[in-house]
Amino acid sequence: MKFGAVIKDALYQDWQASYIDYGGLKRFIKDRQAKKQWDDADEAEFIKALESELEKVAKFQETKIAELTEKIDNYEDEVKNLIALSGESKRRESSSGNDNGEGPSAEHGDDPEGAEATDDSMSDTSDDEFEDRFVDLEEDLANVIADVHDLGHFSHLNYTGFIKIVKKHDKRTGFTLKGQFMRDFLEKRPFYKESFDAIIVQLSRLYNLVRTRGNPVQGDASAGGNQSAFVRQTTKYWVHPDNYVQLKLVILKHLPILVFDSDKAFAQDDAAITSVYFDNADLDLYMGRLEKTEGAEAIRLRWYGGMGVKLIFVERKTHREDWTGEKSVKARFPIAEHLVNDYIAGRHTMDETFEQLRKKGKKSDKEVDSMIKLAREVQAAIKHKKLGPVVRTFYNRTAFQLPGDARVRISFDTQLSLVREDNWDGRQRSGNNWRRTDIGIDWPFSQLPDEDKELFPYGVLEVKLQTQMGQEPPEWVRELVSSHLVEAVPKFSKFIHGCATLLPNRVDLIPFWLPQMETDIRKPATQKAQIQRPITSGSGTNSGTPSDVRSADLAQYTEPVSDDEDDEGNRHFATTSDEAGWADVDPQAAAEAKAFRDAQAKLQLVESRYTLDRDRGLNERSSSGHAASSGEGAAAGGRAGGEQGNNGSGISLTPGRVEYVSSFRAQQGKKIAIPVRVEPKVFYANERTTLAWIEFSVVVSAIGIGILSFSDPHDDIALAASSIFTTVALLSILYTAGMYTWRVRMIRNRQAVNYHDYFGPTALCGFILLGVIVNFALRIKQGL
Incomplete structure (x- = not known):
């Protein structure tokens, strides 16, 4: 249009x-x-x-x-x-x-x-x-x-x-x-x-005051029951800038914006959050967080507001695998800004500061002991792992939550920016300080060169739900996350994205979402999560407005093409399952429109068939630069084409078909990290398989020794059969040891490879069958 x-x-x-x-x-x-x-x-x-x-x-x-x-x-x-x-x-x-x-x-x-x-x-x-x-x-x-x-x-x-x-x-x-x-x-x-x-x-x-009739709801921190009966779920989404305002307005009709001082007028500095992440030259923390290694840590220094803030929070996030029965935890302690450099260098400890809190009764003994332990462990990690500032993240956060209620918590981060803090390429950024001082919260940081910053093109929505076992999330939350306003990207990490984009020469393994950054995440508007004027309102007009569903649908569609302008590969087709209801038109008219688009799509498919065939050939999986994604990775990528209509951007060219991609193509020389869960039983399964193979090899060897022991010493055929079975047993043991070593290495490195053994059992059966056939053939020949 x-x-x-x-x-x-x-x-x-x-x-x-x-x-x-x-x-x-x-x-x-x-x-x-x-x-x-x-x-x-x-x-x-x-x-x-x-x-x-x-x-x-x-x-x-x-x-x-x-x-x-x-x-x-x-x-x-x-x-x-x-x-x-x-x-x-x-x-x-x-x-x-x-x-x-x-x-x-x-x-x-x-x-x-x-x-x-x-x-x-x-x-x-x-x-x-x-x-x-x-x-x-x-x-x-x-x-x-x-x-x-x-x-x-x-x-x-x-x-x-x-x-x-x-x-x-x-x-x-x-x-x-x-x-x-x-x-x-x-x-x-x-x-x-x-x-x-x-x-x-x-x-x-104001809306919250009116909705609650002046009695704002103070949520229950326990959210209605025993904590052990809760299911906690956190999911992250990308939001296109076109949808920022609508998304915030949709949420505020159900959850108030969380503010700490309701009497203070809003200032943009209040929403600013900045973090400096630490890592070493080998990016060990990056690799641990990317591969989800058990116990992987992320260490950062965070502050709220501008550069003049004097209170800094030292935070450590620790990843725990599900099989451990423990939850990933985030712990932190405050430190004065002027003490940060001495703390990092090991010249200052936090013991005395925290003991003062104990004496004054501001913190319990358990809390003080926990902070002292955390401060010592972080300081030791910085020293032994040779950690330093690597990446800064900046964004403006809008948080939605009932005060004291953890059942539904939503945060929306906009103007997300990633900035280099390291001094590795000879350029002094942070220097001897724990953070660089040439920028503050002056987004978009125009004073920085392009290679030092990455301006993330989307907002990041994080929905945290805490529901009782078997209980469904609120209906409005389900509508929101299934609407056109958001695109699900599970396990998205600002730190990982910053390292992958700002340090390409040091990173060989990249997150699964990175190859999908060029995909347009905008979708045709649906009736879900819409802002509409009250039907009984006399202030609205009967003419189409952006607040009405039909106009919003038109306005939210993929960027249209003007006359005399090429579409530059940015126009894509998509439909809903109920197009007549969605567009509020006659079913026959909707069917005719769909038939027309189908015909147009077929023409495009014919024109692009050569390109598609070539892309399929290039998209084969290889260990050097490509990896197949499944589970969370496939669900998180951009929408991809159907069986015949996949173009370069990953958007379906076939109307009515919207599928998730099952494989991503990385840049040359890069590999895509695929989330792989490794539980202890995986190692045990490998050991059981190895022991079974060794047991079978011993049986085969015993057969060979038995033939040799109970045959005539001058029987050459028995000697040949015994030699064949013994050789097969020895080769089987060597093959078993090699497979065991390879599998252990792949499991420890969390490699998404096929662990199924196609060759070994077939070869073993083949060699045993060959030995039996040779034995019978020689016996028959001897009898003749």
């Missing part, structure tokens, strides 16, 4: 005049070119028109943000007053109830029952009025949420429009404007960089 048609269908009708005049700018280019060759005067007028459109869009967005902020402030005042009045009414009701209980009211003479009835009636009416007002406020705030969503969509749609019209201009006129426009215009009016975080945080707090 052309972008001109998309913007008409997807825009919010009430704001139509404030969108970029994409059609007008496109006609400007066509009309001028139809009259004469594009010249400097045309270029100047086009830039002026473009600048005017940019100013219009940016000013409208600023105005709407100010309006929404003021509206939320007014609602907040009203909600607080309503909560205060409601509380006062309940207190009066309670007081009135106590007075009536003491005796008859003088005002009602001898009819105390009538007095109680009158008071109860007034109380009920008051409660109903308060409840009605709360319901109205909840509906009003739902409209505000929809406005914020639409404004976020407004920002994205206009940014796409500016990029596309400039690209069209450069292609048709021969003048190059893209670089200048990005640098001199968009950077001066960066409306598209607005995250709406301040509004979302304030809106979350």
Whole structure:
């Protein structure tokens, strides 16, 4: 679909005049070119028109943000007053109830029952009025949420429009404007960089007050039962920037944003989290975490906020295999920033500091002992493993959780950046300090060279569930994680990704998700996890808006192609299982549309068959650079093509077919790490197999010795048969020892190889059969 048609269908009708005049700018280019060759005067007028459109869009967005902020402030005042009045009414009701209980009211003479009835009636009416007002406020705030969503969509749609019209201009006129426009215009009016975080945080707090009627739910830390009966599950997802605002708004309608100081106004520094990960030149910690080795550690220093923060947390994450019966743990202790370098160098210990906490009663004996032990172990690991700063991670986190309730915890990290901290290539980054000081939280760190940073293109959503055995997660969580807003990537690690991308010369083994980074994770919108205006709302319009399902579906589709523009391999086909219901069209019309797309897809498949056949040949599994992925790896990759329609990006070209890839192709000279679980019983199984082979070899050897022992000393045939069986037994023992050694090495190295032995049993049976045949043949020949 052309972008001109998309913007008409997807825009919010009430704001139509404030969108970029994409059609007008496109006609400007066509009309001028139809009259004469594009010249400097045309270029100047086009830039002026473009600048005017940019100013219009940016000013409208600023105005709407100010309006929404003021509206939320007014609602907040009203909600607080309503909560205060409601509380006062309940207190009066309670007081009135106590007075009536003491005796008859003088005002009602001898009819105390009538007095109680009158008071109860007034109380009920008051409660109903308060409840009605709360319901109205909840509906009003739902409209505000929809406005914020639409404004976020407004920002994205206009940014796409500016990029596309400039690209069209450069292609048709021969003048190059893209670089200048990005640098001199968009950077001066960066409306598209607005995250709406301040509004979302304030809106979350207000919506939670209204939803709980001024009595915010304080969650139960035990979440309703015995801790041993809980199932804990953590899954990570990637989120495309187009879906950031919608995702936050969907979650805040169910979980409030977790803030530690509700009275403090939101500041961007409050969301910043920075960590410096330590490793050695051989990247031992990276390999341990990547291969999920039992006991693998990750050591990092983390702080919250800007570079001026004085409190640093030293953290150690330890991986535990499931078969151990233990859970992976994360432990940490605080340290003053000015002591970090001395602590790392071994010149300072934390014993005295923690003992002071014990004396002051701020920590229990058990907690202090645990921190002292942790501090000593981390310090020893840094010394013996020769650890130093390697990779820094920075991101802004939005956390959603009921205070004190661990049943559903969601964190959403945006602007994730990975930065080199090492000094290995001769460049002094952190130097003798524990972290580099030339950057802070000034994303996107434009002062750094490209080889020192990796700006992750997606947000990272982490959903932590704690449910009782056999209990399903909340319905809204299931809808969220199965919606178009997220892409599941189990076991994703910021540290692993940073090492793999920033240190390619030192890394031979890469995570399974790395080859899929070029795959577009956007999907057609579904009816799940949508932001909709209340049906009874009078403030909304009946015309299509981005908050309505149909318009959102159009807007969230893969980036459309404008006329005169190549699709550059970025347009893909996909459908839902219920297209008629999804698009709200007649079933016959949906079937006709599907048939048309099927025909188009077949044409594309015919044109690309040669390329696909060639790619299949290149995609065979080899130990040097390719590895097959299964289980979690296959589920985590990008969506791949069906049986016949897999293109280079891994997206299905066959409508209606969406499958997960089963193999990834690594870069030349790299191997893909496949998650492999190794339990003790695997070693035992190898030992049992070896002992069985040795036992069988002894039996075969005994047969040979028996033939030799009970035959005539001059019987050459018996000697030949005995020699054959004994030789087979000796070769079997040597083969068994070799297979045992190879399997142990593969298991210890967590190699995803095929451990099944196809050759050994067949060869053994063949040699024994050959010995029997030779023996019978010689006996028969001797008899003749």
